[in-house]
Amino acid sequence: MTAYAHNPSASRRLTAFVLFVVGVALTVGLFYIKTRAQTAKEEVVRLERAIESEERAVAVLEAELAFRERPTRLADLAKKNLGFEPISTNTTLTVEGLTEAFPLREAPKENVGEGAQQND
Numbered sequence: 449m450t451a452y453a454h455n456p457s458a459s460r461r462l463t464a465f466v467l468f469v470v471g472v473a474l475t476v477g478l479f480y481i482k483t484r485a486q487t488a489k490e491e492v493v494r495l496e497r498a499i500e501s502e503e504r505a506v507a508v509l510e511a512e513l514a515f516r517e518r519p520t521r522l523a524d525l526a527k528k529n530l531g532f533e534p535i536s537t538n539t540t541l542t543v544e545g546l547t548e549a550f551p552l553r554e555a556p557k558e559n560v561g562e563g564a565q566q567n568d
Contacts, residue, residue: 515521526532541549 523534
């Protein structure tokens with residue numbers, strides 16, 4: 449038998465001590481978990497603010513891109529810097545006009561009996 453088996457007072461003190469140690473361990477564990485949860489919550493708030501800031505920056509960039517890609521602005525820049533003019537219907541070709549503007553060359557005729565000599 450152990451020394452505590454016949455002494456109920458000592459057995460109660462040992463049980464109380466073990467329960468106290470378990471309680472302290474649970475308290476320390478709970479404190480650690482609570483601290484980690486608070487840190488994680490602060491990190492979430494920080495990341496949400498960063499996301500909102502980046503979304504605002506993206507919206508500003510999209511607005512600037514829309515401004516810079518306006519057809520009238522691009523046409524003005526092309527005219528000013530490159531000398532381009534808008535295309536008019538006078539400068540376009542139809543399919544029928546294409547053969548007149550770029551006539552097809554006829555293939556040179558070759559004499560069958562004389563090899564690869566051309567006839568002029």
